[in-house]
Amino acid sequence: MDWLGTIPFFGYVALFLLLPTLIVVIGAFFGPDGLTLSNLAGLNKSFIVSAFFNSLLLSAVSALIGAVGGAILAYAVATGNRNGAFRRLVLSACGVLAQFGGVTLAFAFIAAIGPVGFVYVWLQQHGVDFYAGGIWLYQLKGLMLVYAYFQIPLMVLVFLPALDGIRPQWREATESLGGRTWHYWRYVAGPLLAPAFIGALLLLFANAFSAYATAAALINQGSIIASLQIANDLTSEVGLHQPGIASAEALVMVVLVAVVMVVYTVLQRRTARWLR
Amino acid sequence: MSRNRRRKLQFFRVVVFLVMGAFFLVPIGAMFEFSTRGTGLNSARTLSAWITIGQTPELVAAILVSLGLAAITSVAMLMLLVPTMIWVRLRVPNLTRPVEFLCLLPLTIPAIVLVAGLAPEYKWVSFYLSDSILTLAFAYLVLVLPYTYRALYAGLSAIDVKTLAEAARGLGAGWATVMWRIIVPNMSGAILNAALLSVAVVLGEFTIANLLNYVNLQVEIAQLGRANAGVSIAVAVASLLFVFVLLALLSFVGGPRSQRMRGAQ
Numbered sequence: 001m002d003w004l005g006t007i008p009f010f011g012y013v014a015l016f017l018l019l020p021t022l023i024v025v026i027g028a029f030f031g032p033d034g035l036t037l038s039n040l041a042g043l044n045k046s047f048i049v050s051a052f053f054n055s056l057l058l059s060a061v062s063a064l065i066g067a068v069g070g071a072i073l074a075y076a077v078a079t080g081n082r083n084g085a086f087r088r089l090v091l092s093a094c095g096v097l098a099q100f101g102g103v104t105l106a107f108a109f110i111a112a113i114g115p116v117g118f119v120y121v122w123l124q125q126h127g128v129d130f131y132a133g134g135i136w137l138y139q140l141k142g143l144m145l146v147y148a149y150f151q152i153p154l155m156v157l158v159f160l161p162a163l164d165g166i167r168p169q170w171r172e173a174t175e176s177l178g179g180r181t182w183h184y185w186r187y188v189a190g191p192l193l194a195p196a197f198i199g200a201l202l203l204l205f206a207n208a209f210s211a212y213a214t215a216a217a218l219i220n221q222g223s224i225i226a227s228l229q230i231a232n233d234l235t236s237e238v239g240l241h242q243p244g245i246a247s248a249e250a251l252v253m254v255v256l257v258a259v260v261m262v263v264y265t266v267l268q269r270r271t272a273r274w275l276r
Numbered sequence: 277m278s279r280n281r282r283r284k285l286q287f288f289r290v291v292v293f294l295v296m297g298a299f300f301l302v303p304i305g306a307m308f309e310f311s312t313r314g315t316g317l318n319s320a321r322t323l324s325a326w327i328t329i330g331q332t333p334e335l336v337a338a339i340l341v342s343l344g345l346a347a348i349t350s351v352a353m354l355m356l357l358v359p360t361m362i363w364v365r366l367r368v369p370n371l372t373r374p375v376e377f378l379c380l381l382p383l384t385i386p387a388i389v390l391v392a393g394l395a396p397e398y399k400w401v402s403f404y405l406s407d408s409i410l411t412l413a414f415a416y417l418v419l420v421l422p423y424t425y426r427a428l429y430a431g432l433s434a435i436d437v438k439t440l441a442e443a444a445r446g447l448g449a450g451w452a453t454v455m456w457r458i459i460v461p462n463m464s465g466a467i468l469n470a471a472l473l474s475v476a477v478v479l480g481e482f483t484i485a486n487l488l489n490y491v492n493l494q495v496e497i498a499q500l501g502r503a504n505a506g507v508s509i510a511v512a513v514a515s516l517l518f519v520f521v522l523l524a525l526l527s528f529v530g531g532p533r534s535q536r537m538r539g540a541q
Contacts, residue, residue, distance in 0.1 A: 002367040006375070009360040013378045017418045020393025021385055027393070069296075076292040079285060096523050097300060102482045103498045104512040105303075111509055112306030119302065149300070181281075210386030213482035217498055227388045234392055234487055250389040261384045 024254070027247030039244035048229060048249065054140055055209055055226035062147035063204035069148065070155020070204075071197065077156065078163035091160075094153035101150050102213030109146050110218075113137060138218055143225070146214060151204050158203055162196035162271055199267030206260045209253070226253055304516070311510035325506035326514075335511060338496035341409055345492065346478040349416040350471040353424055356417065358467065361428055362455050366441050379425035382418055387483040390415070398488050409490040419484070420477045424470035431466020435459070476519045 031038050043049070077090055113119045113130075114137060123130065136142050166189060174184045212227040223229040226249065233246035312321045329335055357379075364371050382390070394415055401411050437459060444454045460467065482494035491499070493515060500508040 002363075003371060005363040006360055006368060006371055009356060009375065010378075012356060013418070013421075016394075016397075016414050017378070017381060017385070017390075017421075020390050020397060023393035023396060024389055072292055073296050076289045079289065092524055093300070096520050099476060099480060099519070099523075100516065102480060103494045103501070104480070104516055107497070107501060107505075107509050107512050108303035108307045110505075111310035112303040118306055118309050149303070152296070153300075206384075210388065212386070212388045213486075213494070216482070216486070217501075227386070230388050230392060231487055234395065246392050250392040254385060254389045257386060258384055 021254070024247050024250045027244055028251040029244070030247075031244050036244070039248035042245055043248055043252065047223075051223060051229040052226045052249075052252065054224050058140060058143055058147070058225060059205045059208035061144050062151050062208045063201050065144065065148045066151025066155045066204045066208075067159075067197065067201040070152040070200075071159055073152060074156045074160045074163050078160060078166075082164070091157070094156045097153040098150050098157055101211065103217040105146060105149055106214050106217035109137065109142075109149075138220070140224060142218060143215055146218065147208050147211070151208065154207060155200055155204060158200045159196060162193055166192070195267045196271040199264045199271060202260050202264040202267070206257045206264070209260075210257055304513075307509050307513045307516075311506055311513055313506060325504075325510045328504075328507045329511055329514070332500070332507060334491075335496055335500065335507070338491055338493045339511075341491070342479055342493035344410060345413055345416060346475040348410060348413040349420060349478050350474040352413060353417050353420055353474050354467060354471065357421075357424060357428055357470070358460065359455055361425075361432060362437065362459055365432060365437050376425065376429075379421045381421075383422045387419065387481075388487075390418075391484045391487045394484065395488065409485075409492065412485060412488070412490055412492070415484050416474075416478050416481060419481065420474040423473040423477065427469040427473060428463070428466050431463035431469070434466075435462045472522045472525060476522055479515055479519055 028039055029035060029037065077087055080087055109117075111117050115131065115135060120131065131137075137145075170188050170192075171184055174188055179187070210227070212231065215225055215228055216231065219228065223232040230246050230249045230253065233249060311325045312323060313325075360375065364375055398411070398415075401414070405411065440458050440462065441454050444458045449458070479493060481492065482498070485492040486495050486498075493511075497508045497512055497515075500511075
């Protein structure tokens with residue numbers, strides 16, 4: 001009978017997390033005339049397909065940038081004083097920056113490298129005009145750069161524990177067996193860190209794929225990525241005539257993210273085994 | 277480690293921190309710079325954009341509304357999670373995994389997907405309950421679950437809940453006393469952590485408010501940004517500083533290392 005005490009929690013979560021998700025999943029299969037597969041079929045339009053393709057591309061690129069940049073930064077942090085104030089400061093900053101997104105982030109980049117941003121203006125006055133071919137900040141390329149701003153800190157937060165788990169004995173063992181730095185990374189540390197790295201990469205991918213607010217604030221014309229397309233179909237005229245289309249798109253998104261997160265969880269468990 | 281290798285490592289670290297520092301500080305500095313621009317090309321720096329914040333009623337309203345939402349969400353989250361987690365830990369440990377799974381589930385369900393399912397629910401809420409923006413707290417509570425669960429779990433794990441509870445019960449305390457007067461004071465750091473995390477998430481939330489047609493702080497910043505960029509960037513900087521101070525408090529309060537957080541974009 002003790003489980004009754006958990007009813008408020010389960011009830012609340014059922015009502016405000018599970019029910020909306022169910023509404024989306026079921027709504028994908030409902031049209032104006034009842035149960036139908038036409039919503040899913042309707043996803044076959046070129047602009048919707050290209051929105052999802054752009055999302056995949058953006059997520060992959062920003063995950064790679066974040067993973068590589070974040071791994072380098074994490075390595076720089078891990079090789080420092082483990083109890084130092086500097087490390088705590090950097091980790092706090094990463095905690096803030098990983099959350100920093102959406103409107104504020106978009107405005108920060110517009111203020112920095114937008115058409116009237118001081119970096120752009122300063123460079124222009126010295127002869128460098130990086131918008132000569134068009135203002136890429138408001139396009140997919142711009143999003144890739146802006147996403148790095150929260151992907152790199154997130155990578156640091158997720159990957160640092162794995163780096164902390166590296167024991168100096170491994171390096172010593174490699175050296176006593178005659179190995180150099182390259183052997184160490186290629187045969188010892190690399191394979192051990194690989195699951196953690198790939199897992200973190202997947203997490204960054206899912207993170208970028210789900211993102212909406214930053215893109216909404218930067219991109220005023222068109223819905224070039226999946227989350228913008230969903231938002232558009234939720235609030236537009238077409239969406240009203242085809243209520244299931246937004247749900248169908250959302251279903252595709254949540255399935256993709258769920259698959260990525262499952263693989264991530266599996267890799268996390270494998271990592272934990274080695275680097276406890 | 278050989279002298280040579282150590283020197284190379286130090287050089288590498290300095291370069292990395294300088295480059296990364298520049299990359300992350302330049303946009304923030306740019307926001308400060310933008311919000312203090314005067315009119316005309318070479319005019320002096322001015323705080324007029326910042327002062328205008330107080331004179332823009334929609335902005336002030338949005339700030340107050342977001343602060344209110346943050347407070348309501350934090351309190352409601354604590355009232356829901358703390359008793360549940362203590363109860364599960366003490367009486368129904370088999371439910372730990374399901375509770376954890378549900379709390380971490382919002383990380384897998386993108387906000388944009390969640391809002392697609394919340395829209396019909398909120399039509400019902402605004403019709404039968406209230407159409408105040410404060411009803412967003414229902415959705416925000418779900419959004420903050422992953423971060424706050426981890427913070428509270430760390431706090432609970434750091435103390436010996438079972439022994440404390442048994443001792444108190446042995447002295448005749450009821451469950452309410454056990455939770456409120458024994459366990460909660462012992463995890464006050466984690467509770468504060470969780471509350472600060474919720475505040476940070478709620479203040480930065482845009483997606484759900486925007487797509488449900490409510491005007492919170494981030495939505496107002498975005499709308500105002502089209503008309504008056506300087507003022508909205510000033511508010512953005514202010515809210516960023518506010519959140520940074522809150523989260524800086526985190527690393528000094530609450531003992532266990534602050535949890536990993538996922539971005540909320």
